Amino acid sequence: MSISSSLTSPSAPQQGDVPRYAAGWVLLLALFISAASWLLLGSVFGLISSIKFHSPGFLADPAWLTYGRVRAAAVNLLLYGFCLQGGLGAALWILMRTGRTAIILPLMAALGACVLNVGVLAGLGGILAGHISGFEGFEMPGYAAVFILAGYMLVGVSVVLTLRARQNDRLSVPQWFLLAAVFWFPWIYSTASLLLLFLPVRGVAQSVIAWWYTANFQLVWLGLVGLASAFYLLPRILGRELNSRNLALFCFWTLVLFGSWTGVPRSAPVPAWIPAWSVAATVITSVFYIGVLLTSRATTFGQCRLAWGEAGRFSSFGLSALLFFGLLTVGLTAIGKNEWLNFTWINAARFHLLAYGFFSMIIFGCIFTAASDFFASPLPRIARAQFWLAAIGTVLLSLPLAGAGIVQALKLRNPDIAFVDVTKATLHFLRLSTIGDLLLVVANAMLLFYLVSVAIGAFRERGRKLYQTATAEVVR
């Protein structure tokens, strides 16, 4: 059974489907609501850290609101609060739909989600209290990491069992991407936690592991889950098959084989073979981005209007952001400018493109489409406003940061320019990016508002019915 045969049935399933999946729906709603809450909180921290460039004294006096901690909180809430949890939710939903099955062990997954959220909460508290690990994008302290890993694995068991319970024999494209992803994270996260937090290795071996972990989480894991979602959503919305399975296979292999070696900057103070391998792998990942471009182009060919329509635009924007990220990363590495762009705002621009522009946008698409499944109705009206706010916010955040990075790099190359003037030259860009941060806060607040109103509505109207079916399933 191929992916689309399970989907060419009207994109909105019959009402009769809903009760069958009831326990799963409650779980998905809970996962998405908690993910959206962390996303909103993280973007508020992002906005605070951005405002500090307008006035360094803004909220500087309480130690827990100092720039270094607020910035770490923003990045880590986005990554572990939203991306990890939202990605798991999207994975469960996609496996449930493509496999035409109910979510297996929903209570265990719910328990996992609770543990995961306790971990994120502990991590946030730890970061604000100064228990930062010291590695960018991996700042939560060890006691939070234990909860995050345990919570992920509990949900992960449910993901794997749901995949096993599928009714199609042959794995479809999103299914195999998700299968790889679900095993990827525990390995890299446990390695990084063990060797960086609990039994830290010596010297710069720490940095190498941190770079390796960052690339494997932010490029490979987010890439696998994000692409799985996009490769599920787009064909479903367009009502055609993914074109083609082989191209998707090519994307998969190039991402896992080469993406996992990227991330070490060229000038890193480590033995030269490590950055050399990494740079080579980064250049080779260009074929991955080309594969993504060809797959999405071949799939959406002639249907651009639909692909950028109400439901498709989340995935289309996400894939475009991924390609722009690839162009920026590979392009700068290949022309050898990586070194002087190394310590600049370019890295922040690339991070936002990947984590927000690519991954989060596609997950938003999943969330709204899942809601339309649930209500058997078209996409909610709020999705349109949310999309445009998030899209413009991403652009206004990433482009100015990229511009700041280039200006900063050019000025840093000239030792006659005093350092203070280098920073000053980037301030206009940074202040522009504050508008982007603000739009993202509003967009994230709308998402949370929508999900909460869905929850309230659903519980009010169908609460009793849902409860009965859920308990019936559990008892069985």
Add this chain to the structure above:
Amino acid sequence: MNYGPIVFLAAFFALVSSWYGFVVKPQFQLGHMMPTNTVPGGVTYPTARPGLAQQGLQVYRANGCYQCHSQQVMQDGAFFEVILRDAGTNLPSMEAAVRHLAPKLAEQPNALENLPKPVLRNVSKEEADRAIKLLNASGGKAAPWVVAAGPDIERGWGKRRSVAEDFLYDSPVMAGGQRIGPDLANVGLRQPDINWHLRHFYAPAAVVKGSVMPPYKFFFEKRKIGRRPNPGALQGAQELGIEPGYELIPKQDAIALAAYMLSLRADAPLYSAPYSVASAPPAQAAQQTNAAPAQGATQPEAAKP
């Protein structure tokens, strides 16, 4: 790719290979790294930071200072200078050699006096070797001089590129990925005054004009001056906006962080990152390690971090 186990094995293979390459193998190579010796000097490098500076490293971590400051000096390459130490006795021959190598220098009066002085600058190793051979053949004594090159070095952020040894005793290693603030790999060398650092933590913009660094007032305690001023109070607090009659007492975190700043000096000449230093007695060379200098050291406040 039809079946779960195949996908699982494929992903497993890809992950194992990168895990081996970037986790296990660096651990073999770097995990047992030992201190090295400076070249020249033969002094052990690095030495562990003093205890207070190690506490400061944890303050640096806890406040996310690495979000804005890198600790890596980049280097584009190196060039050679040829230093003439001694002109020898055969002056006409030496003059001819210098005229051949550096016509401009030879035109100056007293070209062969006030030695040692550089005859050639910014040349490759081959050119330097050829010139040294010529000068030595003319009866003089010439030596090569290695200078690291690159914008970071010219900016005064370091004498050479950062290498793995610089971080040997630090945990966590916070090499940093952003330069919202200046690179700190050698801040202890540029700014060895602990009082400057403390004042800078309290009010960065008052110390460095145009700085966007946030103030760290929570590192300090503002107190009414008692019967006798506290000897540990910050000097010149009035210039930082403190009303008369009050004094600023740095807390332990501030003192530790400042000690850490002073301990940041990654300037030992190494085999893997060479540059020439004036031959110094071993005692002085030992100062070029990570060890912090005496705390009372003062420096004019003009220097920027």
